[in-house]
Amino acid sequence: MTAPERRGAPAAAKTHALQGLxxxxxxxxxxxxxxxxxxxxxxxxxxxxxxxxxxxxxxxxxxxxxxxxxxxxxxxxxxxxxxxxxxxxxxxxxxxxxxxxxxxxxxxxxxxxxxxxxxxxxxxxxxxxxxxxxxxxxxxxxxxxxxxxxxxxxxxxxxxxxxxxxxxxxxxxxxxxxxxxxxxxxxxxxxxxxxxxxxxxxxxxxxxxxxxxxxxxxxxLAYHGADTLFAGVEPRGGERAFIGSAPCYNVYRCGDGRHLSLGIIEAHFWERLCDLVEQPAWKANQWPQGAAAAVQFRELSALFATQPLAHWVERLLAADIPAAPVNGIAEAxxxxxxxxxxxxxxxxxxxxxxxxxxxxxxxxxxxxxxxxxxxxxxxxxxxxxxxxxxxxxxxxxxxxxxxxx
The missing domain is CATH 3.40.50.10540 (Crotonobetainyl-coa:carnitine coa-transferase; domain 1)
Known part of the structure; x- marks a missing residue:
């Protein structure tokens, strides 16, 4: 991997924002x-x-x-x-x-x-x-x-x-x-x-x-602090929706050992994923809790493990579903x-x-x-x-x- 030469600034630019500071x-x-x-x-x-x-x-x-x-x-x-x-x-x-x-x-x-x-x-x-x-x-x-x-x-x-x-x-x-x-x-x-x-x-x-x-x-901490300040809940990794407990917002190991990030929040994206993988029964429960969440995570894990990362990235992005490969720094x-x-x-x-x-x-x-x-x-x-x-x-x-x- 080689870094390209720096592109020149636009011709119209005569000064810098902090010039003289x-x-x-x-x-x-x-x-x-x-x-x-x-x-x-x-x-x-x-x-x-x-x-x-x-x-x-x-x-x-x-x-x-x-x-x-x-x-x-x-x-x-x-x-x-x-x-x-x-x-x-x-x-x-x-x-x-x-x-x-x-x-x-x-x-x-x-x-x-x-x-x-x-x-x-x-x-x-x-x-x-x-x-x-x-x-x-x-x-x-x-x-x-x-x-x-x-x-x-x-x-x-x-x-x-x-x-x-x-x-x-x-x-x-x-x-x-x-x-x-x-x-x-x-x-x-x-x-x-x-x-x-x-x-x-x-x-x-x-x-x-x-x-x-x-x-x-x-x-x-404004987002997670709201759990504490308004609901009396102490958020910890793996226990709340956006820090590891939600199957729809999580990371999965694919068939080739690479990892996929799934970042679904909106219901229409979740329904689109359910249709894509032919799992209509999942639609009714995007945010399961406790044991139900563990079951859904295992089901999604088993699904993504059937194919390599490139397969899932191509399918999910083509369907406009929020997902991305977990890249290495060189890849990024x-x-x-x-x-x-x-x-x-x-x-x-x-x-x-x-x-x-x-x-x-x-x-x-x-x-x-x-x-x-x-x-x-x-x-x-x-x-x-x-x-x-x-x-x-x-x-x-x-x-x-x-x-x-």
Whole structure:
């Protein structure tokens, strides 16, 4: 599988949606990197500020391409990189110079770290009253867990979301996606930043945005939370209609060992399936409960096991019944729909050569996202940035000698 070259932006497009926005990225790992990459794709000038000699921890995560981590390469395009030691007084001074010219600072430290660095919000606001500061953390800046350590799985568990995965037999299972990191962190941060920038247009003032991955997850629970809040029912994986108990909304193993997702909700689709497989008796009971649901699941399982996946996909899609194969990631990337939507493309990297990239998820008619630069090498733009701040060659050499950059 090869990634196609990036298609050019429409000829009429002259600007990017966030062109001219200056973002200082102090984050490491997935939540912040995804947030700032999305901003960069829309035209923001994202300066990734990394620890000298170490950089973003994600640079060392497997798999490694030639020198860089594959996940780092997929999360850091359209960014520049400079190294800066924020614990150094000289490094702190450099950062405050950058803040005076910036629009947004995004940080992902534990609550209290920026205060200890002497870079608390009051200090940053004094340097630039129009600055928007977005802090992404696990549990937020307040509350009894504000300084607690955690990762995606822990936030999922505490927010009541993890129990929605799995079955009564398995209990909760580890989801295959970083739902808290991206859904509760990255996307909420992008939303918050853009809202704060819109408010700044009216007030001229920046503000502080406290993004908690835990909080973000809780807002995802509106559908299943209704079971608890209005019916007094605790939803768990395999026990409620849309989390594994409904035969009409489930996953089935086909005759070749591949799996099929059946996503029927509306009655007319259910009746269409019953007609297709010549089971009119099923029509009267689309949503069986308890033992009846187990019987219907076994009957559907036996049916789908009679033929390979391709057979069922062809028949069900031809009948306009909501169904899809359970694809592997390579299949998903290579799918005609993915290619039609430019969800995979390739770019050139100065060390790694030709590398794949995942496309921007939102399409704009007038200000489309664009690939402008590959993921940066560690500190690749440090000298350029310092020069733009007025540091001469001798001053830059002093900063390097003192370990400030």
């Amino acid at each position: 200056r973002v200082l990225d102090l984050t490491r790992l997935l939540p912040g990197a995804t947030c700032t990459m999305l901003l960069g794709d829309l035209g923001a000038d994202v300066l990734k500020i990394e620890q000298p000699g170490v950089g973003d921890y994600n640079r060392s995560f497997e798999p490694i391409a030639r020198q860089e981590s594959g996940s780092f390469l997929l999360l850091n395009r359209n960014k520049r990189s400079m190294t800066l030691n924020l614990k150094s007084p000289a490094g702190r001074d450099v950062f405050l110079r950058l803040v005076r010219e910036a629009d947004v600072v995004v940080e992902g430290f534990r609550p209290g770290v920026m205060d200890r660095l002497g870079l608390d919000y009051d200090t940053l606001r004094e340097a630039n009253p129009a600055l928007v500061v977005c802090a992404i953390s696990g549990f937020g800046q307040t509350g009894p867990l504000r300084e607690a350590s955690g990762h995606d799985l822990n936030y999922m568990a505490l927010a009541g979301a993890l129990q929605l995965f799995g079955t009564p037999e398995t209990g909760p299972i580890v989801p295959g996606l970083s739902i808290a990191d991206v859904g509760g962190g990255s996307l909420m941060a992008v939303y918050g930043i853009l809202a704060a920038l819109l408010a700044r247009q009216r007030t001229g003032e920046g503000q502080y945005i406290d993004v908690s991955m835990f909080d973000g997850l809780v807002t995802w 990337f290579d799918h005609p729909q993915s290619r039609a939507r430019d969800l995979l493309y390739a770019c050139e990297h100065p060390v790694e050569g030709r590398i794949p990239q995942l496309g921007f998820p939102v399409k704009f008619s007038g200000t489309p996202a664009e690939h402008r630069m590959p993921p940066p090498l560690l500190g690749q733009h440090t000298h350029d940035v310092l020069s733009s701040l007025g540091y001469g060659a001798e001053a830059i050499a002093t900063l390097e000698r003192d370990g400030a950059v």
